[in-house]
Amino acid sequence: MTVYVASVLTKKIGANMTMHLLPVYYTTTATRKRKGRKKTQSQLRAESEHAKFLKRVGYTGGGKAHNSIPDYKSDRLCSPTSDVIAIPGTGKKRRENKYTGTLVKGIAQMHKSNAVPVISREDAVNIANMRRG
Numbered sequence: 091m092t093v094y095v096a097s098v099l100t101k102k103i104g105a106n107m108t109m110h111l112l113p114v115y116y117t118t119t120a121t122r123k124r125k126g127r128k129k130t131q132s133q134l135r136a137e138s139e140h141a142k143f144l145k146r147v148g149y150t151g152g153g154k155a156h157n158s159i160p161d162y163k164s165d166r167l168c169s170p171t172s173d174v175i176a177i178p179g180t181g182k183k184r185r186e187n188k189y190t191g192t193l194v195k196g197i198a199q200m201h202k203s204n205a206v207p208v209i210s211r212e213d214a215v216n217i218a219n220m221r222r223g
Contacts, residue, residue: 194208196208198218
């Protein structure tokens with residue numbers, strides 16, 4: 091099948107082109123509707139036995155699908171929820187984190203413009219000597 095498509099492509103476009111992904115209209119799948127086959131004797135026998143079985147069980151068929159929407163209303167014992175969004179500033183405010191200024195002594199510049207916090211005097215000496223601790 092692929093050879094046929096490639097030969098059609100080379101005839102239309104030219105013999106010097108290479109084969110790439112082809113457009114959808116060069117498909118090799120047949121899309122026409124085919125005739126159905128007649129049922130064999132064994133299929134007809136199986137269908138009649140199945141119909142007898144359904145009749146014996148009491149299945150009448152033709153029932154409607156039960157796709158009704160369930161009732162989600164309930165009597166809750168808890169308090170109802172709200173769709174109201176709280177207004178900023180009305181609730182309890184979170185305590186802000188404040189730096190007291192006792193830990194970091196300063197900021198030093200290390201290799202390649204890297205800003206490093208200096209915590210102790212020893213760190214400052216190591217950074218000045220370009221040592222990473």
